[in-house]
Amino acid sequence: MPYEPPTHTVERSLRATTGAKIIAGVDEVGRGAWAGPVTVCAAVTGLRRPPAGLTDSKLITPKRRLVLCGELEKWVTAFALGHASPEEIDELGMTAALRLAAVRALDGLPVRPDAVILDGKHDYLGSPWQVRTVIKGDQSCVAVAAASVIAKVHRDMMMAELGITSEGCSAFGFDVNAGYPSPVHKAALQERGPTPHHRLSWAYLDALPQWRHLKKVRVSAEAAALESGGQLGFDF
Template sequence: MPYEAPTHTVERSLRATTGAKIIAGVDEVGRGAWAGPVTVCAAITGLRRPPEGLTDSKLITPRRRAALAAELERWVTCHALGHASPEEIDDLGMTAALRLAASRALEGLPVRPDAVILDGKHDYLGAPWRVRTVIKGDRSCIAVAAASVIAKVRRDELMAELGLESAAVEPYAFAENAGYPSPVHKAALHDLGPTPFHRLSWAYLDAMPRWRHLKKVRIAAEAAALESGGQLGFDF
């Protein structure tokens, strides 16, 4: 699939305009899933040339993506993952859960970034981090693209491992859908109900009368963000 390779343009701009020397690219995966955590990767790459074929993780085949993630983990200066659990998503709302996962990733780095490049339009991270948001940053910015690939592959692996650890979740086919609403996943939910790995504040339970009583009320802050026009978005 043709694509325009990401560059270090944003990193160079931040260095020139802010004096930042250590810059982390940040991207998330799992925002639109019905089960599992939301996962954020923070990656620091410097200004070196990246491995061939780097781009947004969604544009890469699963086999190539897995191989590229392993290559990137050796190539980046450093990286770290942060997760927010389904329980934290239900309790805090997605925006705050993203902030929590991103903070965990950034604080897990061996060095503290001077600036952060965040994929997307909305800054869900905020102070004390110096943030530059970049729409489609996972396609245009090398550090964010690297974070995108690593986050996607490692979260997919985490979801696949759930099926190996517990036969009870096998019908949901997390290894194939990573917690997203595939037909098999929907059928299992309808017949068996949610597992401890499912997000219980999500609207899918409204369409399942047998399990609707398990739904958690979404917190007021999240509802207010939606009513004010805030876009939480989904990544597929």
């Protein structure tokens, strides 16, 4: 199914209405995973024509996504990644963890953006950043789409490497599921229990009586809703 390519409409609007010159698109990946960090990419693109085929990372095949990521990293004006660990997610809740990862990404850019375009309808970033939220911004906005692809590829690579190099992780299929629920992941949890890379405040442990004692106290109602699996539209 063909998709409309993303445009610079939002960036142009921000430039016209706020005077912003440096605008970063921000998107996250890993929100709905059971293991691994939540990862945020901040990408500054300017108003140049993007590489062909750019859209939301979820709409691109893994092979094409990898190639496109390489093209984007050369094409963007700047990009940076930020992560929040499973421990930080358990301690802070998802909204605060997302903000932490986003601030880390934005702070990693060589120049501070005048404005930020955030994918979705909720502003989890807040003051002092000037934020414009855009529903499905990863499909409609060039900078956010670029951030979506770069974040997805880098987190997938991190999780695949984790499955290879971290003791006890090879059975979980992180190279395929990137820490999200899957039959292989669920079976490994049943047999082996969670690893140090799992989020221990999430509800999947309720279905594992032998490992339920490891569960951490839920931080917030928002975190509990996100951990319940499939309620908010995950990005696997």
